[in-house]
Structures are given as C-alpha cells and as structure tokens.
Amino acid sequence: MCGIAGYFKLNDTTDLPDEQLIGRMIKILHHRGPDEIGAYLDDLCVLGQARLSIIDLSTGSQPLCNEDGSIWISYNGEIYNYIELRDELEKAGHRFRTRSDTEVIVHAYEQWGRECLSRFNGQFAFAIYDKKQGSLFIARDRLGIRPVFYTTHNGRFIFASEIKSIFCDLSVPRHLDLKGLDEIFTWWTTAPPRTAFDGINELEAGCYLEIKNGQVSNHRWWSMDFPTEFDRSRSIDSWAEELHELLVDSVRLRLRADVPVGAYLSGGLDSSATTALIKHFTETRVETFSIAFHDKAYDESEFQREMADHLGTNHHQVSCSYQDIAENFPHVIWHAERPIVRTAPTPLYMLSALVRRNDFKVVLTGEGADEIFGGYDLFKETLIRKFWSRRPDSKWRPLLLRKLYPTLPLSPGRARFYLETFYKKGLSQTDEYLFSHLPRINTTVKLKEYFTDDVKAQIGDHPSLEVFGRDLPDQFDRWHHLLRAQYLEARSLLSGYLLSSQGDRVSAANSVEGRYPFLDHRVVELGSRIPPWYKIRGLNEKAVLKRAMKAELPSRIVNRVKQPYMAPDSNSFFCDNRPAYIEELLAEESLNRAGLFKPSAVNKLKTKCGRLSHAHLSFKDNMSFIGILSAQLMVQRFVDQFEPPSPPTSDEYSVWHDDRRGI
Amino acid sequence: MDVRAQLRGFIVDNFMMGQDATVLTASGSLLELGIIDSTGVLELVGFLEETFQITVEDDDLVPDNLDSVDNLVKYIQRKSNS
Incomplete structure (x- = not known):
C-alpha cells in the first residue's frame, strides 16, 4: 500500500505549480504511506509518492527510475511474481539496483511496453513517466483492488490514489456529481469513469491511460470473460483439485513480504479457507483478526473462535457497538469519498486499526470468493427467478425463495406473499442485462424519492439503469444467467464498493494493506472456466470451493448457512x-x-x-x-470544510529529484 | 378518525416519506406502486394489530386482504366484526 499523486502538462502555455502543491498532495495521503515520502519533478511532469514499505525496506524508495533516468515510476501495490519476472528481465540484459518489485515494473515497461501489464500478477495502480516519449502511462490492476483518480484542469492532467489529494489544488472545483449520486442510489456505486464528484474521474479496473501530446486516451487491457459452452465430462472433483493447487500457490505468493502478514477471519468459508491454506502449506506463523458485534444478530465470533482454535492461531478481536459505528462513520466517509448505503465498511475500518495496533501492515482476506464462485444470495435469486420465469404461474416454484435468507431476523416465512411479489417484479425481463440485479436495484432506487425537485431536474433523464450495459462483452447475451450476474457484480459492486469503500479505503486509512488470494487472476480465470452448475449446485453456493477445501476445514464451517456480512445500520x-x-x-x-x-x-x-x-x-x-x-x-x-494540509519540509523527503530547468 | 383515514395517514407517514401522497389511490396495489416492500409488511401488520385490536393470522397474508387501502379497510371491518 502506498499513495501516489502527480500532474502532467497538457500544453506549452501552462506552467506547473510550485513544489508546495505536490507536497500537500502527498501529505494528505499520509495514511496510505506513513513510512517515507518522495517526489520527482521536471518541467513536464511531477510525481509524488507516500510509501508503506513492505518489500525491500532499505532501497525500495520512490519515485524510482531506470538505469539512465529516462523512465520514472510512482507506484502503489504489489506485483507478487516479481521474483520470476526479475529473473526473466535479467536474462534479457536488464540491470537492477534494488530488490524491489517497483524496479521490476520499470524494466518490464522498458522491455514489453504496455504489454507488460498482462505479465503482472498483482494489485496495483501506477504512473510511469517516459521522458523520451514525453508521455505518462497510468495503469490499474484487473479487478480494481488499488485505486487511481484523475482530472484535467487548467491545462494540466492531475492524478492521485484518492480524490482528496487532487482537491489539494484548490482551483479544482469540488462539488457532488448529481448523476453520480443517482447512479449510487441505483447500483451502490458509480460506473467509472464517473465518481461522486463532478469532473473527477476514476480509472476503471483493467484499464490504462496514456497521456501524450496533450491528449488523454483510455484503453481496456483486461476484462472478465466466460465461455458459452462447458465441458460436461469433467467432474467437480477434478475442478476442485485444480482449484486447490492454484489457491495454495496464490496464498504462497501473497505471503511474499519483508514484514509479518496477518489474516482476517470472518467466521465464514472464504477467510477460513485462506487462513487454513497459510497454516497448512506455508511456514508462516498466523495471527488472525476479527470483528465481533455487541448486537448478536450480526455477531459471528463463535465461528471465528472455532476456526482460530482449529488452526491454533494467535487471535485478536475488536468489539463493535452501535456507538462505535456512529462515531467512526464520518471517518469512513472521508476515506470512502462516496456516499454509501450500508454502514458495513465502518467495522472494517475499526478492524484495520486493530491490525495496525498490533504492528501488522499486511493482511490476507477472503474477498472475491463470493463473486468468483457464486456465493451471494443474489446469484441464487437469479437462478430461482429464471427457473420461475419459465412457469410464471407456478405455485411451488417461487417457494424456493423461502430457502434464501434463513439467517435474517426478518424471516420471510410470515411475509411469503410479499417476498414472492417483490421478486416477481421484472420476472419477464430475463433478457435484460440487469435481470439478476433488478430486485436489489428496485429497492435501492426508492432512495431517490428523497431528492429535492431541483436535484431531480438536474439529473434529468440520466440513464443510471443502463450505465453498466454500455460496453458489455460481445458474448454476454450468450452466457449462462449466473455468469452474467457474476460479471455484472464484479464490474459494479466488487470494484465500486467491496474493494473500495469496504476494502482499500478503510484498510489504507490505517496504513494496512489487504491481499486477496481469491483475486489472483489465475484463480479468477479458472473460476470462469468452471461450469456454473458446479458453482451453485441446487441451492448450495460455492460448491466447488467447498469441495476443494473440505479436507482443511471443520465441517461446521463448510456446511454452515452463509451469513451475509452486515453491520447494524440506522439504529446505530x-x-x-x-x-x-x-x-x-x-x-x-x-x-x-x-x-x-x-x-x-x-x-x-x-x-x-x-x-x-x-x-x-x-x-x-x-x-x-x-x-x-x-x-x-x-x-x-x-x-x-475542505482544507489541504501544510506541505512537508524538505528534510522529510527520502527522495527529492529535481530535473526542472525552469528554475 | 375513521379506519380509512387512519390507514392512509399511517401509510403516507411511514412508507411514503419522500413521495407525493396522491400516488396512493384507494385501489392501487401497495406493492406494485412500490410503497411497501417485503419487510414493510411486518410493520403494517404490527400497526393493524395495535391500532385495530385484531390478530392477523399467517393465512391472512394475501393480496385480497392487504394490498390496497380498499382491501385493508374491508379486511379490518371483517376482522372487527368476527
């Protein structure tokens, strides 16, 4: 984890601001990288970096350059296969000065250009300034684990890990984008490049930007993909075996760090699986971290404790009350930088603080398994609704819906009729791209009833329902319904909420880096090839993952009814x-x-x-x-009330490389 | 206050905070109008039981009884008389 920031001149008549601005932009990202700060400046480009040192603590300072100083990088993230890439690059004649993964990116860019991205296994957002080309190259990982935002203003391109850093240039307008708000009150997130702020863009997951000759161009380099046909002869055991082998490797790679690595334990299948793999297949001594709730309706500490005892980990727990949520919520919004409709990120903000208090900088978590292997009730709903839609008058088909949500205090039993009618809405729209998400959307859009007439008028007929349907993959309509739902969920909620508001932003807030073994792209791509009927078997979610992990987990954890992670909402x-x-x-x-x-x-x-x-x-x-x-x-x-921090003093910089001729 | 006015008042104040009250017609489906959702019905049942001193059985949870103001008024009258 680190914070990156910088700006780039788009035309000759513009002057770059003085170094005070980059200082403020880095300083406001202090939480992302409290260990070191650095900056590179010339007359075309300025790069800043706030570093959380994890790999190569002594010589990995940034910004960092290649042998002749013609390529500079500011980077946030991890390339887990950097050791293998380094070997390959050394054989191709590249000379390395550090042991860092940062330098591997620089040489990989020299060697392969933009194509270097597909060789990286990791989570990253970085900016590479190529002096010979006079260009800036900004890229983001496949699934959007690490963030980067940008805008163009007064002839300058400005970018940063967080929007607040861009706002340190007080001439950049700061107001909410009402169309963005409308999208959040539809999907729980905006569709990139739109954000919650007018004029501020988010680089979408799996995309890169090139800034050259005053032009900014956006390109996609990776997208989630699924087959339209599946091999029916292969058994679930065979898939489970391949998955297990890959997960072991993914966990091993994610333990590469020069500092101790901890693990989150929610009490559910996914984080239990990643923790068990650390324990069983590596030499790492595991310390685990969990959230307990005072309100027992949300609490899973019984299962967390069982798993910690089973694995013999040193277990830490933070206890969360209503008041904790109310008190921490404003901090969460400051970090999330977008309105949210659930308080669930707040306890995770407290959890990363617990991790930090115990002197850990890195944690492995189970994030992503639900999206990749079909864990959510939304996926089951989709299958039931599809099944029901073939006989819409059936009396017994909708009864399957009663099997969902058995853990909620609002048991659907008494309100069966209402539940059925609720889900029946849109039942005939099975061909629409958002069929899977209609029940969630139909509830969320009610929030718009609170908008003032003026806001409604400004939003006008902005097509929020269509925003994720604009550039679907060509084969989308030919995919199985579960796969369409998975694609849409990964594109919207995973990147725009779970990995950001509930992920990067609340862990970075306390200088903690999350690592996600299920989001190794090899695991994601294997998940895409596994037939949908091995993901959800009948109504058994993540069946193939359960099969893969059966030998390592207590049966009570594998077989327990999935409890969606939630926190007390408005009552708090x-x-x-x-x-x-x-x-x-x-x-x-x-x-x-x-x-x-x-x-x-x-x-x-x-x-x-x-x-x-x-x-x-x-x-x-x-x-x-x-x-x-x-x-x-x-x-x-x-x-x-926004106010930029004062800039750092010159002796606070670990790297200060000034190539400006104008001074 | 008569049953209909009490019902309307409750629905407007509790389920239609941001909405124009004229949307609520006497025979309009509360579900199709998006006024009540699957959890809102519990609140409605609680209100009926407390306000009109009736007991709503599980078998009573059908649209003919609950899904519009007209149907609710008829249902309450039927229950109160029995």
Whole structure:
C-alpha cells in the first residue's frame, strides 16, 4: 500500500505549480504511506509518492527510475511474481539496483511496453513517466483492488490514489456529481469513469491511460470473460483439485513480504479457507483478526473462535457497538469519498486499526470468493427467478425463495406473499442485462424519492439503469444467467464498493494493506472456466470451493448457512450518547444548504428510524437513512470544510529529484 | 378518525416519506406502486394489530386482504366484526 499523486502538462502555455502543491498532495495521503515520502519533478511532469514499505525496506524508495533516468515510476501495490519476472528481465540484459518489485515494473515497461501489464500478477495502480516519449502511462490492476483518480484542469492532467489529494489544488472545483449520486442510489456505486464528484474521474479496473501530446486516451487491457459452452465430462472433483493447487500457490505468493502478514477471519468459508491454506502449506506463523458485534444478530465470533482454535492461531478481536459505528462513520466517509448505503465498511475500518495496533501492515482476506464462485444470495435469486420465469404461474416454484435468507431476523416465512411479489417484479425481463440485479436495484432506487425537485431536474433523464450495459462483452447475451450476474457484480459492486469503500479505503486509512488470494487472476480465470452448475449446485453456493477445501476445514464451517456480512445500520445512529453531527447534518437548515434532500421527508424518516428497532425497519428505510447521512457528510467534509494540509519540509523527503530547468 | 383515514395517514407517514401522497389511490396495489416492500409488511401488520385490536393470522397474508387501502379497510371491518 502506498499513495501516489502527480500532474502532467497538457500544453506549452501552462506552467506547473510550485513544489508546495505536490507536497500537500502527498501529505494528505499520509495514511496510505506513513513510512517515507518522495517526489520527482521536471518541467513536464511531477510525481509524488507516500510509501508503506513492505518489500525491500532499505532501497525500495520512490519515485524510482531506470538505469539512465529516462523512465520514472510512482507506484502503489504489489506485483507478487516479481521474483520470476526479475529473473526473466535479467536474462534479457536488464540491470537492477534494488530488490524491489517497483524496479521490476520499470524494466518490464522498458522491455514489453504496455504489454507488460498482462505479465503482472498483482494489485496495483501506477504512473510511469517516459521522458523520451514525453508521455505518462497510468495503469490499474484487473479487478480494481488499488485505486487511481484523475482530472484535467487548467491545462494540466492531475492524478492521485484518492480524490482528496487532487482537491489539494484548490482551483479544482469540488462539488457532488448529481448523476453520480443517482447512479449510487441505483447500483451502490458509480460506473467509472464517473465518481461522486463532478469532473473527477476514476480509472476503471483493467484499464490504462496514456497521456501524450496533450491528449488523454483510455484503453481496456483486461476484462472478465466466460465461455458459452462447458465441458460436461469433467467432474467437480477434478475442478476442485485444480482449484486447490492454484489457491495454495496464490496464498504462497501473497505471503511474499519483508514484514509479518496477518489474516482476517470472518467466521465464514472464504477467510477460513485462506487462513487454513497459510497454516497448512506455508511456514508462516498466523495471527488472525476479527470483528465481533455487541448486537448478536450480526455477531459471528463463535465461528471465528472455532476456526482460530482449529488452526491454533494467535487471535485478536475488536468489539463493535452501535456507538462505535456512529462515531467512526464520518471517518469512513472521508476515506470512502462516496456516499454509501450500508454502514458495513465502518467495522472494517475499526478492524484495520486493530491490525495496525498490533504492528501488522499486511493482511490476507477472503474477498472475491463470493463473486468468483457464486456465493451471494443474489446469484441464487437469479437462478430461482429464471427457473420461475419459465412457469410464471407456478405455485411451488417461487417457494424456493423461502430457502434464501434463513439467517435474517426478518424471516420471510410470515411475509411469503410479499417476498414472492417483490421478486416477481421484472420476472419477464430475463433478457435484460440487469435481470439478476433488478430486485436489489428496485429497492435501492426508492432512495431517490428523497431528492429535492431541483436535484431531480438536474439529473434529468440520466440513464443510471443502463450505465453498466454500455460496453458489455460481445458474448454476454450468450452466457449462462449466473455468469452474467457474476460479471455484472464484479464490474459494479466488487470494484465500486467491496474493494473500495469496504476494502482499500478503510484498510489504507490505517496504513494496512489487504491481499486477496481469491483475486489472483489465475484463480479468477479458472473460476470462469468452471461450469456454473458446479458453482451453485441446487441451492448450495460455492460448491466447488467447498469441495476443494473440505479436507482443511471443520465441517461446521463448510456446511454452515452463509451469513451475509452486515453491520447494524440506522439504529446505530440513535444509540445513547450519539455524536452531535447526526442531528446537525439532518437539521432542516443543513439539508436546505446542501440542497440534495427534502427536509420534511428526511424528518419523517428520522422519526421512524429512531422509533423502530432494526427488526422492523425495511432495507429501504435503512439504506435511505445511511445514504442521506453519508451524502450530507460528503458535502460537509469535501465541499464546505475542505482544507489541504501544510506541505512537508524538505528534510522529510527520502527522495527529492529535481530535473526542472525552469528554475 | 375513521379506519380509512387512519390507514392512509399511517401509510403516507411511514412508507411514503419522500413521495407525493396522491400516488396512493384507494385501489392501487401497495406493492406494485412500490410503497411497501417485503419487510414493510411486518410493520403494517404490527400497526393493524395495535391500532385495530385484531390478530392477523399467517393465512391472512394475501393480496385480497392487504394490498390496497380498499382491501385493508374491508379486511379490518371483517376482522372487527368476527
């Protein structure tokens, strides 16, 4: 984990700002890289870096260059196969000065140009300045684990790991993008390049940018892909065996670090699997980290404890109350930089703080397994709805829906009719690309009822429903329904919420780097080749993964009903001793000033959420409350009260390379 | 206050915070209008039981009883008389 930032001149008439700006831009990313800072400057380009040192602690400082100083890099992330790539590059005649993976990228770029990306196994966002070409090359990993944002302003291209760094240039406008807000209140995320801020772009996962001759061009270099036909003769055991072997290798690669590596343990299958693999196939002494909830409806500590005992790990736990969520929520929004509709990232923010307090910088987690191997209820819903849609009048087909959500306090049993009717909406739309996501979307779009008329008018007929359907792969319509749902989930929620608001941003906030064995691209690509019927068998989710991990996990963990990770939502904000910001931001005057939501409607919602316990609040009301509060926090923190930090002093820099001729 | 007015007031205040109340017609389906979702029904049932002193059986959870203001009014009258 690190923070990167910089700018690049787009035309001759522009001057680059003085070095104070890059200093501020790096300083505001201090949490991402507290160990070192560095900068490279010339008359065309400025690169900054805040480093969290993990590999090659002594000589891996950045920005870093090639042998003749013609290529400079500022990089955030890990290339796990850097040792193998380095061997290959040395054989091709490249000379290395450090042991870092950063230098491997520089030489790989020299050797293979843009094609170097497909050789990297890792999670990264980096900027390479090629002085001979007069170009800047910015790339992001396949699934969007590490972030990078950019804008063009006053003849300059500006980029950074986080938007707040770009805002350190106070001449860059800072206001919410209402169309972005509309997309979040549809999909829980914006569709890149759109973000929650007007004029600020996100480089999409699997894409790169080239900036040359004053032009910025965007290219896709990787996309999730699925076959249209599957080999029916291969057994689930054969797939499970191949998967197991690959997961062992993926975990081994992700333990490459010159600092100790910990593991998150949620109590579910995925993180239990990654932790078990560390224990059984490597020499690493495992320390595990978990969240426990005071509210037992969300708590999984019994299973976490069982798994920690089973593996004999040194286990750490942070306990999360309603008040903890209310108090930490504003920090989470500051880091997430987008409105969210669930509080679930907040406990993860507390968890990374626990990791840091125990002097760990790196954790392995189970993120991604649900997307790759079909773990979510949304996927099962899709299959049931597809099955039901073939006989829409069937009385018994929809009864399968009752098998979903058995763990929620809101058991569907009593409200069977409503559940069925809810899911029946859109049942005839099986050909639409978002068929799988309609139930979730139909609930989320209700949040827009709170928008003021002025906001609605400005959003106009912006087609939020279509934003992820604009550049689907050619074969998309020929894919199995589960695979379409997986693609859409990875493209939207995985990158735009789970790996960002609930991933990178809340771990980087406490200078902790997450590593994701299930998101090794070889695992993802194997997952794509496994037939859909081995992912969800009947209604048994992640069947092939369970088969692969059976020997290493207690049967109670493998066979337990999947509990979706959630945290207490709006109830948290009505606890005793709640922080004052809640009332302030939801007061009529604040709402009017921000102009986003109708005060009378918000007031009714607030009254209702304060009155009813969680068991009686609908998803819609919970999401509305969290969405509105987070949007109000966004306005407060980024629009009204934003202030750049003071720049570092010159002796704080580990690297300061000034090639400017203009001075 | 009559049953219909109490019902309407509850639905408008609890399920239609941001919406125009005229959307709620006497015979419109609460589900199809997107006013009540699968968890909202529990809240509605709680309100019916507390306000009108009736017990809503599981078998009563069908659209003919609950899915519009008209149907709800008829259902409450039937239950209160039995």
